[in-house]
Amino acid sequence: MWASIRRMLVGSACLMLCLAVTHQVWALRTESFGPADEHMGSSGDWAKGVEEVLRHPSRVYCTDTNGSEQAYYDGDIKTVNELLALFGQIDIAAHEVVIRPGRPSAKSFDGQMIPYAVEFYVPGRISQWYTEPLRKTGLFPGTPRLIIHVNDWMVEHLDELKVPENVSLLERPYRVDDALAQMDAKDRSLRGRAIRVLGESGDASPAVIEALKRAATDDNDDKSE
Numbered sequence: 001m002w003a004s005i006r007r008m009l010v011g012s013a014c015l016m017l018c019l020a021v022t023h024q025v026w027a028l029r030t031e032s033f034g035p036a037d038e039h040m041g042s043s044g045d046w047a048k049g050v051e052e053v054l055r056h057p058s059r060v061y062c063t064d065t066n067g068s069e070q071a072y073y074d075g076d077i078k079t080v081n082e083l084l085a086l087f088g089q090i091d092i093a094a095h096e097v098v099i100r101p102g103r104p105s106a107k108s109f110d111g112q113m114i115p116y117a118v119e120f121y122v123p124g125r126i127s128q129w130y131t132e133p134l135r136k137t138g139l140f141p142g143t144p145r146l147i148i149h150v151n152d153w154m155v156e157h158l159d160e161l162k163v164p165e166n167v168s169l170l171e172r173p174y175r176v177d178d179a180l181a182q183m184d185a186k187d188r189s190l191r192g193r194a195i196r197v198l199g200e201s202g203d204a205s206p207a208v209i210e211a212l213k214r215a216a217t218d219d220n221d222d223k224s225e
Contacts, residue, residue, distance in 0.1 A: 028065070028066055029063060029064065029065045029066075029109070030063065030064045031061070031062065031063045031064075031108060031109055032061070032062050032063075033060070033061055033108075033114075034059065034060065034061075035055070035056075035057045035058075035059050036054055036055045036059060036062070045067070045124060046122065047090050047091045047092050047143070047144065048090065048091040049086065049087075049089045049090035049091055050090055050122055050144055052086050052089070053071070053083065053086045053087055053090070053120055053144075053146075054069060054071055054120070054122070056073060056079075056082065056083060056086065058073040058074060058075040058079045058082075058083070058118075059071055059072065059073050060072055060073060060074045060106075060114055060115075060116055061106050061108065061114045061116065063106075064124075065124075066124055067124025068121070068122060068123050068124040069120070069121070069122040069124070070119065070120075070121055070122075071119065071120045071121075071122075072106045072114065072116035072118070072119050072120075073116060073117060073118040073119070073120070074115060074116045074117050074118075075117060075118075076157075077154065077157045077160045077161065079117070079118070080117065080118060080148055080154075080161065081160075081161060081162045083118050083120070083146065084097065084146070084148075084161070084162065084163060084164060084167060085162070085164060087120070087144075087146045087164075087167065088164030088166050088167050090144055092143045092144060093143070094143065094168065095164070095166050095167045095168065096145055096146075096167075096168050096170055097145075097146045097147070097148060097163075097167050097168065097169055097170065098145065098146070098147040098148070098169075098170045098171075098172065098173045099148050099150060099169055099170070099171065100147060100148070100149050100150070101149070101150055101151075101202075102149055102150075102151060103115060103117075103149060103151040104116065104149055106119075116149070117148065117149055117151075117154070118146065118147065118148050118149070119146075119147045119149075120144065120145075120146050120147075121141060121144065121145050121147070122144045123141060123142060123143070123144070137178060137181070137182055137190065138174060138175055138178035139174055139178055139179060139182065139190070139193050139194060139197055140193070141173070145173065147173065172201055172202075173197075174197045174201075176197075176198065176201050176203050176205075176208060178194075178197075179193075179194040179195075179197040179198045179201070180194070180198070180207060180208070180211055181194075182194035183195070183198075183211050183214070183215065191215075195212065195215050198211060198212055199212060
């Protein structure tokens with residue numbers, strides 16, 4: 001299993017063709033740096049076990065957007081294993097962990113770049129209400145999700161990862177076919193979501209390239225009108 005994941009990470013020609021789609025969405029956002037303190041708030045919407053992941057001491061940054069938490073963690077394989085173990089204990093039906101290549105950074109509100117290795121997304125009540133009609137498209141997560149970013153150093157230590165039996169490893173957070181199906185959606189935000197998914201997928205197939213080129217042309221046409 002690790003051999004195939006290692007080949008996917010090392011050999012992946014990541015297509016970082018990200019197209020900006022402008023639309024206005026009202027959002028109430030807050031941010032915090034470093035591990036959670038003793039006064040960290042909690043939500044009755046969270047599944048049992050979510051708070052334990054959010055309180056892990058390796059957390060370097062966290063944002064709250066309309067009640068949805070996006071937490072970022074940094075550390076070595078030991079840290080990743082601890083987060084995997086905690087994630088596997090959350091009271092949800094499916095425990096999906098996405099494995100992605102690279103060493104990303106989160107951008108704070110004032111532009112500070114914060115490197116991280118793991119991110120944890122917890123959808124809140126407002127975002128779930130907003131995406132409820134769209135969740136059937138497969139492009140919006142409805143439950144907490146963990147994403148592990150593997151750089152060159154971590155690739156050499158993949159055999160040390162300890163994945164709980166109830167955790168599934170995914171190559172991509174969303175299916176390319178689901179995104180392609182929404183490229184002509186009338187809902188502009190849904191279409192923008194599909195474009196972003198394709199741009200971040202690392203898929204350089206003719207169908208994806210053509211869809212992104214067409215989206216770029218359509219977006220330029222909209223701006224010229």
